[in-house]
Amino acid sequence: MxxxxxxxxxxxxxxxxxxxxxxxxxxxxxxxxxxxxxxxxxxxxxxxxxxxxxxxxxxxxxxxxxxxxxxxxxxxxxxxxxxxxxxxxxxVIETGANAAFATTKSKDVLVIATAATVESHAYSGACAERGLRAYEKACPLLVPLVEEGWIDHPVTEEVLRIYLAELLTASAERNLDPDTLVLGCTHYPLLRANIERAVPASIRVIDSAxxxxxxxxxxxxxxxxxxxxxxxxxxxxxxxxxxxxxxxxxxxxxxxxxxxxxxxxxxxxxxx
Amino acid sequence: MxxxxxxxxxxxxxxxxxxxxxxxxxxxxxxxxxxxxxxxxxxxxxxxxxxxxxxxxxxxxxxxxxxxxxxxxxxxxxxxxxxxxxxxxxxVIETGANAAFATTKSKDVLVIATAATVESHAYSGACAERGLRAYEKACPLLVPLVEEGWIDHPVTEEVLRIYLAELLTASAERNLDPDTLVLGCTHYPLLRANIERAVPASIRVIDSAxxxxxxxxxxxxxxxxxxxxxxxxxxxxxxxxxxxxxxxxxxxxxxxxxxxxxxxxxxxxxxx
The missing domain is CATH 3.40.50.1860 (Rossmann fold)
Incomplete structure (x- = not known):
């Protein structure tokens, strides 16, 4: 095979x-x-x-x-x-949505991804098919930061803090109660520990690998x-x-x- | 024409x-x-x-x-x-080197550019042909930061501070006395004011446009x-x-x- x-x-x-x-x-x-x-x-x-x-x-x-x-x-x-x-x-959109479905209890899911993935709303669609609500946010600087090798770096921590604060604010404004964050880009698992530190402990971070x-x-x-x-x-x-x-x-x-x-x-x- | x-x-x-x-x-x-x-x-x-x-x-x-x-x-x-x-x-390498030649008095020049431009050492070569010494540094995060629109942004200030401090330290270790910094990427003129704030006043910032x-x-x-x-x-x-x-x-x-x-x-x- x-x-x-x-x-x-x-x-x-x-x-x-x-x-x-x-x-x-x-x-x-x-x-x-x-x-x-x-x-x-x-x-x-x-x-x-x-x-x-x-x-x-x-x-x-x-x-x-x-x-x-x-x-x-x-x-x-x-x-x-x-x-x-x-x-x-x-x-991996389908498998990411499956992973979110298996994880979430609140049925509200956050997704971070590239601009093109977010603009396609493919995750929202795949989550909706599974009875979940999803809010997606583009994080264009994360791939270049990973490729620069700035994994455990104050600049990366600050960029994540900004992106994730915007994400959580926007999802609260939409009355979502998210308990799951999908890493919607295969570069992001390298920042998984940083991302887990930057979100509330009630939110589980998952990647689709x-x-x-x-x-x-x-x-x-x-x-x-x-x-x-x-x-x-x-x-x-x-x-x-x-x-x-x-x-x-x-x-x-x-x-x-x-x-x-x-x-x-x-x-x-x-x-x- | x-x-x-x-x-x-x-x-x-x-x-x-x-x-x-x-x-x-x-x-x-x-x-x-x-x-x-x-x-x-x-x-x-x-x-x-x-x-x-x-x-x-x-x-x-x-x-x-x-x-x-x-x-x-x-x-x-x-x-x-x-x-x-x-x-x-x-x-624009040739014209950038010409601009550096017209500007520098110390004959020592700094260049910031993409990784590929720096690895080619095209600026060093063009500067050497004009009797100048050049030290080049790749700054891969600057293009994504400009494209994210983070021009007057604390993260961009911090990234510039890090890159330019590394550049100045490395050029000092090579006993260079630079008075000119060439913006070796056409995205960088959008950060010109930020870059001018981040280098000593004795260094003139030039772009080749x-x-x-x-x-x-x-x-x-x-x-x-x-x-x-x-x-x-x-x-x-x-x-x-x-x-x-x-x-x-x-x-x-x-x-x-x-x-x-x-x-x-x-x-x-x-x-x-």
């Missing part, structure tokens, strides 16, 4: 990390569209064009199941990707069995990494998100 | 603004490659590919003279652009004559704007950089 994992850059490696823990026996092909990132401030048409070409590449490379690990691509391009390829496609991996596992039951046997035997599947820009940068920055070394990345040209 | 002005996005509009003041009679065609921005964290190969396709587009649209208003593209792709088109091409416009004017002498006659008559040339992503966003964000309304932008697909 070959699982293709797609992200605009490095953030999707947090989803791959969860997949490797839960399904180590599968073969993985990861693509980071680093030449065209970030997607988060671009239009629906452009994001869909980039995501479709990326998804097609993964299927041509043998992926039998696609995980769209990029929230922006999941929000803006999931239908376009499903129209373009003939394999099952799972997006673990629940995405669990949903893949349940969608492919035979793989789960295989997983247990290989976890015992220590055998693991292959991991192939592709990027559309500098492979040295991918190795260096990607390791932070994956939580382990990345030794080999292949450069691929998707046009542009 | 049709002058093509190219930038990865909106920043080059600060250069166009200076050109409109100094050469209002010329016709201008501006391209912002907004679908593929930012260039500042990408590799030389990718930036060159994007910049060459953009330059070719402007020449096909009738540009007889190209101003590469993007520091990253000027630093990484000027030779590739000159090889690809048959019109004169001016880059005015000197670039002056250099274009001197390269095209007949246009300068024409300029005076039309400034008197009030006649001005045409201004055409193209972008590779959302035209509504280009109008909204671009106006901040150009200092005037942008009413019409045409979407263009350069592939990718």
């Amino acid at each position: 070959n699982i293709g994992v797609f992200d605009s850059g490095f953030g999707g490696l947090t989803v791959l990390r969860a997949l490797l823990e839960q399904l180590p026996a599968a073969n993985y092909t990861y693509l980071g569209d680093t030449a065209r990132l970030p997607y988060g401030a671009k239009s629906q048409a452009t994001v869909a064009r980039y995501a479709v070409s990326s998804a097609r590449f993964l299927v041509e490379e043998g992926a039998e199941y696609l995980v769209i690990a990029c929230n922006t691509a999941s929000a803006l391009a999931l239908d376009a990707i499903r129209d373009a390829v003939r394999v099952p496609v799972l997006g 673990d629940v995405t991996a669990a949903q893949v596992a349940s969608a492919i039951p035979h793989l789960k069995v295989e997983m247990w046997s290989t976890q015992n035997s220590g055998i693991q599947g292959s991991r192939l990494f592709y990027a559309t820009d500098s492979v040295t940068k991918f190795c260096r920055l990607g390791a932070k998100f994956l939580g382990q070394r990345i030794d080999q990345v292949t450069l691929v040209d998707l046009g542009g | 049709n002058i093509g002005v190219f930038d990865s996005g909106f920043g080059g509009l600060t250069v166009l603004r200076a050109l409109l003041e100094q050469l209002p009679a010329a016709n201008y065609t501006y391209l912002g490659d907004t679908a593929r921005l930012p260039y500042g964290a990408k590799s030389q190969a990718t930036v060159a590919r994007y910049a060459v396709s953009s330059a070719r587009f402007l020449v096909e649209e009738g540009a007889e003279y190209l101003v590469i208003a993007c520091n990253t593209a000027s630093a990484l792709a000027l030779d590739a652009i000159r090889d690809a088109v048959r019109v004169p091409v001016l880059g 005015d000197v670039t416009a002056a250099q274009v004017a001197s390269a095209i002498p007949h246009l300068k004559v024409e300029m005076w006659s039309t400034q008197n008559s009030g006649i001005q040339g045409s201004r055409l704007f193209y972008a590779t992503d959302s035209v509504t966003k280009f109008c909204r964000l671009g106006a901040k950089f150009l200092g005037q309304r942008i009413d019409q932008v045409t979407l263009v697909d350069l592939g990718g």
Whole structure:
């Protein structure tokens, strides 16, 4: 079984990390569209064009199941990707909404994400389908702060304080009683501890990486069995990494998100 | 005379603004490659590919003279652009180094720019050719802060304080005695007042927009004559704007950089 994992850059490696823990026996092909990132401030048409070409590449490379690990691509391009390829496609908006549904008691949910994800209101829609109310806020500075490496940094603390205060004020004005905050961008799990410190203790912070991996596992039951046997035997599947820009940068920055070394990345040209 | 002005996005509009003041009679065609921005964290190969396709587009649209208003593209792709088109091409690294040469007395110059521009050491090279020593520092958070609109904001003041303190410390360790700071990214002029407050009064802050416009004017002498006659008559040339992503966003964000309304932008697909 070959699982293709797609992200605009490095953030999707947090989803791959969860997949490797839960399904180590599968073969993985990861693509980071680093030449065209970030997607988060671009239009629906452009994001869909980039995501479709990326998804097609993964299927041509043998992926039998696609995980769209990029929230922006999941929000803006999931239908376009499903129209373009003939394999099952799972997006992280859906799995994030599932995680929120499983967590919230008040049925009121907060979401922080990129500008493009928020403007699409994909999370609001997915939450509404599950009987939840969601309030979404764009936090455009968080991705650059993570990429600058300012994780435990006073500037990042202050930016989070400002964004989260605005989020909580706006949600209170709408008479919401949120108990759950969804990290709607795969860069944000690297700031999880900072975010948990910045919100009231009554609010649980969730990211979709673990629940995405669990949903893949349940969608492919035979793989789960295989997983247990290989976890015992220590055998693991292959991991192939592709990027559309500098492979040295991918190795260096990607390791932070994956939580382990990345030794080999292949450069691929998707046009542009 | 049709002058093509190219930038990865909106920043080059600060250069166009200076050109409109100094050469209002010329016709201008501006391209912002907004679908593929930012260039500042990408590799030389990718930036060159994007910049060459953009330059070719402007020449096909009738540009007889190209101003590469993007520091990253000027630093990484000027030779590739000159090889690809048959019109004169001016880059802002060269004009920025000229401005530094005209300003500095100590012959020691500081440069702040994107990561890609700094890693290319294009400013150091251009300064060395003029007998100047330059120390360059990447400031990756400044572009996102400008695009978030946090111009007069405590977080931006703090980020500048950190970056500029690191810059001054590193230049002192190298026994430099800088009296000039070059803004090596076209977003930074929007933070000029903040930057001037954050450095010692002995350091003059310069950006290449005015000197670039002056250099274009001197390269095209007949246009300068024409300029005076039309400034008197009030006649001005045409201004055409193209972008590779959302035209509504280009109008909204671009106006901040150009200092005037942008009413019409045409979407263009350069592939990718």
